[in-house]
Amino acid sequence: MTKANELFDLSGKTALITGGSRGLGLQIAEVLGDNGARLVISSRKETDLQDAKAHLEARGISVDYIVADNRKDDDLVALSDQSIAKLGRVDILVNNAGATWGSPAVDHAMEAWDKLMDLNVRSVFRLSQLIARDSMIPNGNGRILNLASIAGLKGNKGIVAYNTSKAAVVNLTRALAHEWGEHGITVNALAPGMFESKMTAGTLDALGRENVAAQNPLGRIGGSEDLKGAALLYCSDAGSMINGTTLAIDGGLTAI
Template identity: 60%
Template sequence: MTAVANLFDLTGRTALVTGGSSGLGLQIAEALGTQGARVVISSRKADALQSAQAHLASLGVDASWIAADNASEDDIERLANEAMERLGKVDILVNNAGATWGASTVDHPLAAWDKLMNLNVRSIFLLTQKIGKLSMIPNRYGRIVNLASIAGLIGNGPNAQPTIAYNTSKGAVVNFTRALASEWGPYGITVNALAPGFFPSKMTKGTIEKVGVEKLSEQVPLQRIGDDDDLKGAALLFASDAGKHITGQILAVDGGITAV
């Protein structure tokens, strides 16, 4: 029998977190790193990554960064190769990088639709495929954590801004997670997804400023939006031995919105 605390210990493990310079990605990188994992974070902007690395270092986390645009196939390949060079293997892959776009369906630009499908879906497929080939399948071990959203589980409320492409892309992430879990289970790889509700981030900053936290909290059974700690426990469950018999699952971390 393993002590419960040891089930969440990531000492000796390695992790690659995309979109890791801020928001949910940085929160997850904190959780993995403070439990002992060596972490590589990536995003597009080097200055933001440097700040995030300094923050993680202040917590005692062994972290480095790689600037990469996940909308670029060449950058994804470079990211995977450089992460392997630094870490030697990638035990934990957190697919967090993504974007959103608000527009009514009849007015939604095709270019914006393609941008979201490329970054929110295609890039996850390409990076996961690469890391699977280079590390997880040969090592017969892996923990893949995809960032979906409750927008991939339910439609928008009648007063919410329409986000048809975002909802569709996150719905794709949900079933990508289930399909890959089935396919890669025999290799000892688990594949799960977190489906956050409303959290403060660069992506949601405009909505928070426009609507306000109090108004956004009214529709949530717990009467609050997510904070800087609310994804950590769920991410650790999926990334550690505590969740070694959990795969193909979508966990909503939303204060109860999807229960209503």
């Protein structure tokens, strides 16, 4: 009988995590690294990556970083190539890098729309394509974890481009899962609700943290440990038969 700790063990595995220097990406980097994976993290800002690297190494995690702007195709190609070179192969890809934009639909700037579609959708597909083609398919296995959002499961007011981009991630996840399953690759997504992060700080400040928490069935906002269990499940052997799913991590908000 396989023990639970063996199912979740990532010793000998490698992982690339975009947007891995802070927030949800750093939380996922912690849990994958704590369970044995060697990491490459990426983001646009080298100072953030240096801080994250020091933080992760202090936990005993083997980690390197690559500076990349995921809106630029050349950067994505370089990120894929350099990650494979540094790690030998990429067993796990976490597509976390993303952005949001608040605006009434009637006034939404097309430049902002294009920015979100490029970063939240196009880059997720492009990097997945590159890593699958050059590492996962040749090796006959892989785990891809996309970060969607509960905004992609409902029509929240005032963030139409973000809603749309994250809904696209949900269906992209299904499509890639269907196409790449034959290669031993699973593709799944997490759909977080409201978590404390730099991206949500402005919204939480405006709405009030207590007010936001009060609307949640669990009565709280997502914290620094709340994404880890699901991420580890999807990225480990424990989730080897889970493919094409999107799991809401929202305290039950989408259930009401």
